[in-house]
Amino acid sequence: MSEKRSIFEEVGSDTRPETRAGGIDAAKRGSRGAVRIWMVLLFLMVAAMIIVGGMTRLTDSGLSITEWKPITGALPPLNQADWEAEFALYQQIPQFTEMNSWMALADFKQIYWWEWSHRQLGRVIGLVWAIGFFGFLAAGKIPPGWKGKAFVVGALGGLQGAIGWWMVHSGLGEGMLSVASYRLATHLGLAFIILGLLAWYIFELSREERDLMQARRAREAKAFSLATGWMHFAFLQILLGALVAGIDAGRSYTDWPTMGGQFFPPYAFDIEPLWRNFLENPGLVQFIHRMSGYLLLIFGTVVFLRGRRSANKATRRAFTAAYIALWGQIALGIAAVMTAAHLHVAITHQVVAVLLWVLILRARFAAAYPVSTSVRG
Structure with missing residues (x-):
């Protein structure tokens, strides 16, 4: 007696067709996983930014760079003349004249590198966000409902850079030996808000959407x-x-x-x-x-x-x-x-x-x- 055959089996074939379940869900999982890795990287960098910022404050290094150059400031002084020019700018502010007049160029370099590292890390964070956001956007890999969330992180990061300069500028005025404390609190507070948003998003992306709904x-x-x-x-x-x-x-x-x-x-x-x-x-x-x-x-x-x-x-x-x-x-x-x-x-x-x-x-x-x-x- 002949064996019964499936109505979905091709005539003349001895093998059953391969079935793949959950193709759409798998695609969503893949995009969620990639976006999650990107946000974990941003989270780690923002956490590092907060720690470097703390070291910058504790070493009184925050006013060592007296100009705001978001692009060209990425390059530190490259020769003796550049260092002397940077030091000359610092020598004009009250923190030097009233508190750190004892400093020589070698002492200035120590506080300069903390502030430069803090600003440089901010630039790198902005770059990593931009590459990830526009890359995922172009590839169509951002999960539904996540474009706005990802954009907000970048927008707050840009605002943080502006607030950072607003904070530094407060310490350059007459009679100021450090930045205004309420501006420092604003700057740190926004950093923790960004870190908190990233943490929450990572928690959400760690579980499937249907799991969260249930x-x-x-x-x-x-x-x-x-x-x-x-x-x-x-x-x-x-x-x-x-x-x-x-x-x-x-x-x-x-x-x-x-x-x-x-x-x-x-x-x-x-x-x-x-x-x-x-x-x-x-x-x-x-x-x-x-x-x-x-x-x-x-x-x-x-x-x-x-x-x-x-x-x-x-x-x-x-x-x-x-x-x-x-x-x-x-x-x-x-x-x-x-x-x-x-x-x-x-x-x-x-x-x-x-x-x-x-x-x-x-x-x-x-x-x-x-x-x-x-x-x-």
Whole structure:
């Protein structure tokens, strides 16, 4: 008796046709994966930019380049005459005449390279974004709904460059020995916003769109709401930290838990008009940063305890990781105070701020799109 044949089998063929399922989904996965790699690269570079920016501030290097040349400034001084010309420009600003008049050319080169590296890294980030964005756009590889998101990252990066110069320009005026602290806070705040957007986009691209749509229905609303508040509170603390760094307030009172031997620092409102004390008085600015840190720890504890009640293991782990980082950051903050913002301690404090920021966002994402776990785990 002859064997039955499939109606889809070609006559005279002994092999069944090869079937390939999910071709459209596979194409989407491929584009999402490539865009994700691009954004991971941008994320790492922005994180490095924040760290180099911190070193630039801690070494008082930010005013060593007194001109804004987005294109031609990519080339550093190439000969002795170029170096002397660059040094001559620096010698005209108050930071040199009133604070660093002892500097020779060799000393100037040390601070110049920090600022040049900071600006150069910004240029490279812009180039990597442009190549990736327009390359993916031309190839049609940007997933649906992602063109606007990818463009926003580049637009904010361009704005950051302009704000960077706005910040530097504030330190070149008469009587200024450093940049304005509120402009530094704006510059750092936008850097963390860009980093946060990239982190969130990477989290989204790490999972399939259909998976996210299903997970969104199981959103842990209370944990997500608390994590959102935690995120905003942490961002405020980052801005306050920038104000501290902008006026070297971390070196004004080096005792802990008191300040100058008392709870509230002396001479906290000596500057006129009164409002300037909240931006320029080292004692008051450091006091506000300390108190905000304590409140952030208390609120973070509440958020952690709520996150630990999640039925999903991934969510619990995400909140735990963020909470551990918070304790580490508090400890580093205290160490930074008691060492008068020692270079290595202060820059580690900033590195962990980046880590804490990303981990809080990760916990928020885990609550927004929980990864369900089966009974068997």
